[in-house]
Amino acid sequence: MQKKIGYYPGCSLEGSSREYSESVVTLANAFDVELVQVPDWNCCGATAAHNLNSILSFSLPARILAKAQEAEMDTIVVPCAACYNRLTMVQHELKKDDALRAEVNGIIEAELKCDIKILNIVQFIQMFVADFVASKQQFLFDKKVACYYGCLLVRPHDVLDFDRTEDPQSMDEVMKSLGANPIDWPFKTECCGAGMSVSRTDIVGRLSGRIVKEAADRGAEAIIVACPMCHSNLDMRRPALEKAMGEKLTIPVLYISQAIDMALGKSQKETGINRHFVPVNISLQNRVAAPQVVLEKTEEN
């Protein structure tokens, strides 16, 4: 039976990170989930809005939530970590502050209930994929991987209430269930340089360079991410990283949805890995016997 849930891709997944969107849709379809885009969605405001205009930074995500509410979506999946963070934070703030909600309602001309369940990609996997992955998996992801969470997926804990802020584990658990060996490493939530990518590529080179080098030094064969910003800094900016580190860095960077797609045996086109700047030279073994690993729900802090 096909399940339908709401889907907010955000700008990155339409543009520089369209392979992320492709892989998420492939993944959802593989598990009989239909992703329905929030109608007439707009920009979430990202970092720019809340640096410039507080009320705008509330109104932009609020309008997205209002559109989802209008379309009677009770759950929406938001793969971009920045969009996920903004939408969750805004819903939280509006829910507790009646005056602010009234003001924002006036601007977006809607009556927000603030009760939409907003899922990040890992939560989506935990809810719709984890229990069935063993039955559909064709290849064993038997690689050493470095799960890189970035800053926005797990912070602030008080609001997001997802995984623990220091040394998070949820992506590690997902990768373990695919047969991978996630390494214990210190840079899981280290800053990648984020939007400095455009204005100060050299800083991103230093910051992201450290992350990639640390993963490679510890023997990881792939870095697993869940954020388009992290991905573009670690992947697209690789020449700048190599310049800053003074060495060649060949470790590929995969979205967690792509990693699962690969294990399911999906083609390069379906997973979108052909779009990466750093070539993904990972070949997976045929899965002979089903690995008896059950994905555990990540423990809270």
Place this chain on the structure above:
Amino acid sequence: MARIGVFICHCGENISATVDCEKVAKVASEFPGVTVSVDYKYMCSDPGQNMVKEAILEHNLTGVVVSACSPRMHEPTFRNACAEAGLNPFLCEMANIREHCSWVHEKSDATTDKAIDIVRTLVEKVKRNEALAPIYVPITKTAVVIGGGVAGIQASLDIADAGHKVVLVEREPSIGGHMSQLSETFPTLDCSQCILTPRMVDVARHPNITLYTYAEIESVDGSIGNFNVKIRLKSKSLDEKLCTGCGACIQKCPVKKIPSEFEQGLGKRTAIYVPFPQAVPNKPVIDRVNCTYYIKGKCKVCEIVCPTKAIRFDQEDSFVEVQAGALLLATGFDVLKTNFFPEYGYGKYEDVIDGLAFERLASASGPTKGEIRRPSDGEIPKKIVFIACAGSRDPAKGIEYCSKICCMYTAKHAMLYKHKVHEGTPYIFYMDIRATGKMYEEFVRRAIEEDEVKYIRGRVSQVYEKNGKLIVRGVDTLLMGQPVEIEADMVVLATAGIASPGSEELAQKLHVSYDKHKFFSEAHPKLKPVETNTAGIYLAGACQSTKDIPETVAAASGAAAKIAGLFSNDLLKRDPLIAVVKKCAPPLYSSCTGCFMCIPVCPYQAIDKEEIKDRSGNIIKTISHINPGLCQGCGTCVAFCKSKSIDILGYNHDQVCAEVEALLNEW
């Protein structure tokens, strides 16, 4: 005809800022029965009290209402003043217009109206008050001290030296507490064991002290002057009278790899063990969780080698009951452990340890005989990073408070390391240096200037292992927020001091209040620092909040002085606010029907039966009787009495109903 005096206090501005005190006094002067009504800035001061006394004499008052703060604060003050003027103290009542009114409301007419209402209820009550006489109960001059750390030891010795009996109860197999684990002590660097162990021996030898180790409080009932304390003596699997403490059993015990609690897991112990060689009493206990005999049913090596046949495998927990006049809580503290700090790798990397573990490394009697060697490979660390405030002053970690002792012991640790490893480099990451005791600041300066400890003002974000080194990443906030990275061989976390495990449970057993961090609460933060809110139960040391040794000892002696003061009287004066069964003239004698519902519901077993006899000794009627020495005035029996035959003195039906009616009826 009632002649009531009403005295409205401004409490500086505490009350008058939101309540119009003059208006309250004016309105109150028109209440029926009120003869005099005045307001004054500080009613509890000497001139204020004199106003009350003079009014009593001048107007021949029959009752006094002081409208001020909570009765918990100044009821005794004003009752004493009334008594001095010849008015029975129980004819004086407090109308609480501060905590119940001015502090919790904004300035408005409604606030003033509420204050007037509060005063009116008490005026109506005091009109119906009766003169009461205090009751006297004998005091059992024995103190039970709970916890045998330095606080419990000091207090026990002080109380015992004052000539009173002490029962000292310690949960662990030996007294000594955390202080016995410490290497040297700040700010003098004298050896902790050298100053503590003689006192431990004094405790064991003192004729007035009975020591129960490996024992816990099972239950406590009774009240000040006469507590009944039931103590569980956990089975040591040993006949202590026969044991000579020779140690043969410990040498031969085949289970040798149990992480020692005393050594903070850095050393090992056997299944039959004494925590440390200087333990008091120096007799072993069997740790049944790890003992082969209790796991597999065979071994008994200790029994075979024991020359005096003192091992008792079938010994069970036993109980002793102690009558005591006062209890002292001295249960100490613990340091935060577990993987509370994934970012600091605590619990993940062997060479990231807490301060208490470092004390053992630096201690001459520790697992390395006082050499600073890191736990993972026994190498001497060339760089140690000390991280202050690991958990303390960190609301994100749930601990807002300053643990207070860490600044000093971290400076001491860095110094001790430098004294032992001259070529080593100690770094300390800190937020602020809080060195406010006598000779404390000088001590820290010495660490910086003489021992060249590198202090870095800033927080550490992360500790991780790379190529055998611990990489410490932090920030130097005095250098324009420059990131700092140090390759260390060992990291010592000054983890937050927290309440001792089991504190909450013990507090509930003893009915003493505790704060949200499970530290016991003192009765008043400034004026009653060693008393709890429960009369007769005192506290000392780090069970109240983390304290260093000088402060702990001072508090212990303070509490001991309080207990000795209590014991200096033979009789304890108590407020007569107890339940009584009402009596009346024959032929009824009492409205009590003798259903005795009150007997089983009394939590203090204070009620028994009384026979009313005629002159020739024939029983006319059997009614309930309440023992005034045992009754705590809780009122449970009043609620259960179907014939309304029981009253609490000072809070009888008439008085309470008058209060309620005064609130309900419009004047």
